[in-house]
Amino acid sequence: MASVVRMLPTPEAHDLIDLTYELADKELAMKVDEFEGRGEFPREIIRTLGRSGLLGLPYPAEYGGAEQPYEVYLQVLEILASRWAAVAEAISVHTLACYPVAHHGTPEQRQRWLPEMLGGELLGAYCLSEPAGGSDAANLSTRAVKDRDRYFVNGTKAWITHAGVADFYNVFARTGGPGPKGISCLLAPSDTAGLHVQARERTMGLKSSPVAQVSFDDAAVPEDRLVGQEGEGFRIAMGALDSGRLGIAACAVGLAQGALDYATAYAKDRTQFGQAIIDFQAVAFMLADADTQISAARALMLHAARLRDHGHPYSIEAAKAKLFASDMAMKVTTDMVQVLGGAGYVADHPVERYFREAKVLQIVEGTNQIQRLVIGRSLAKD
Template sequence: MATQPPRMLPTEDAHDLLELASELADKELAPKVDEYERRGEFPREVIRTIGRAGLLGLPYPSEYGGAEQPYEVYLQVLEVLASRWLAVAEAVSVHTLACYPLAAHGDDAQREQFLSEMLGGELLGAYCLSEPAGGSDAAAMTTRGIRDGDGYRIRGTKAWITHAGVADFYNVFCRTGDDGPAGISCLLVDADTAGVEPQPRERTMGIQSSPVAQIVFDDAPVPAGRLLGGEGRGFAIAMQALDAGRLGIAACAVGLAQAALDYAVSYAQERRQFGQPIIDFQGVGFLLADAATQISAARALTLAAARLKDAGLPFSSEAAKAKLFATDMAMRVTTDAVQVLGGYGYVADHPVERWMREAKILQIVEGTNQIQRVVISRALTRD
């Protein structure tokens, strides 16, 4: 990526991983993205290829097939993937999020049974938190996990589920106790469980190769051994996972914006008007300079939050800042890239119109940017 500064990587292994990610992105992602997006087809085999290359378990323990890499490295890999195909990078981010409850809160027997296949790419995960009437207010969920003998039966509907209908397992957050956060638990549910009913896909503005839909749970039976972290721990697990997931979305936003900037710079160098390349006009050149500065700032903010996480320090508000800034930045940069191309930017012959549509979802997923401001402002009062 021509306009991107040199990367600072902590180890030689991290450098090799980034080289591998770039090679896969160029060979497996870039040649396929247009066709899959046009057809609205989920690239399951591409995800398997990424998993078999070891890129689906980067931040997780090596004893279960992970790469045990710092989050700082994982996010840079995610950025590379997003610069070629956002839906694939989002799939990696969502799957990494879906592995968190088991990896961090499952017991040894649960991790031994399930985690290796998850991290190897053979099993694809999804994260069932939001509901039709309760998106941002997750603590008000109504989906219930009702005790039934030595297990549970899940009743309710989850909404906006990425990988709905294509995932192999779902982390289902449901109410097993009283109202409020303390009554929420997390159950690991196989996709082929009776009563798990994915609904028709939503018709989305962007990332059309990524399926999003509601899932109805109609008395779906789940063994007690699939409870992660104990009853009443679900809300805390969900919030911890979202902190890390927000960093993933921030990295996706940086990668998407970088792709848009690179494309716009290349176009502006070649496009001539009034006898000179349009990048030589301040109206265009300064627009691109601002974009480059915003991308660098978003990347630095995202990786700084990752380093806090890697050090075991509190990073929740920093993750919210990174997600807020990076995704707002991606929306601005992709919009400006369309403007640089003028009329050509508005047609599907150039990818900037797709990138602009894709950027919008990043301001919404893993908590809207309004929710990020709530997280940040509350942290200020606690400080």
């Protein structure tokens, strides 16, 4: 990725990108095959990245964050994803999990929890989806009933990244009537009695990233762990997802870039009929199309990020970026497997892993069908 030209806003951002490349090469690229092969979550690597300042990039410095604009944070994610997508996804999910406290918590809640969250000592999870409903979050069924100074939570959440390794769980539960206005947000520590992590899902890709259902059986959460007011949970969840979709777009761009870089190097080295296969037009055009699509996705992602950084509405642009970038990553990784031919189908080469990992990016943080629905509705309103 050294050939990617980056227009960064400050000298500090340039230093941060240089640090990210260094960490990506030394901490991630050398270890990804080992951890993915074992299906082991790299908790110490995440902690190291946190201590290097990469887990609190878009958050305020007063709480231990780096106070970087989103356009810089997303490029950090992109670089990490080009080496190890599960690590970039872990940071994106953790950043999402910090959003409720950072943007809707009281000053006391921020002071109490954010420093360890942003420093990497506490890892977060985000519990919104349920077994009977992922896209239809407004009708979730997990319920929290207040009794004196505690909320008792009952229900099951599904597809929870970091299940079993997280230190805290953002739990969106119904405290009122039906619909979005009856949902609240609770911050449950991992040792909450009645919080049970179920068997880990056997996923197609991102093998080092644990995903499982989390069930709540009269799980008692203290009332001081209510984030925002009762009934504000759905608004908090949707605000977090707007930012989270940009994180997934960055993961998609980085993953596709990693696949292109590897396939290009392979095509320069692999010879057939007396010449490097990159000199065959059929191969060169596939690489050219991939390079162009990656650049387009990156530009769309950064445009949405800059809107966010300047305080402009960016929800629809985030949906566009997530939609385009994740569809692009699926297409590019499919083509990069084809460039390698039979070699692309075996695990000896990382394009096979990139291909499997790309698929989930079309699903998480709102399926791409939902993104199209969101974008289409915005056009109808206009």
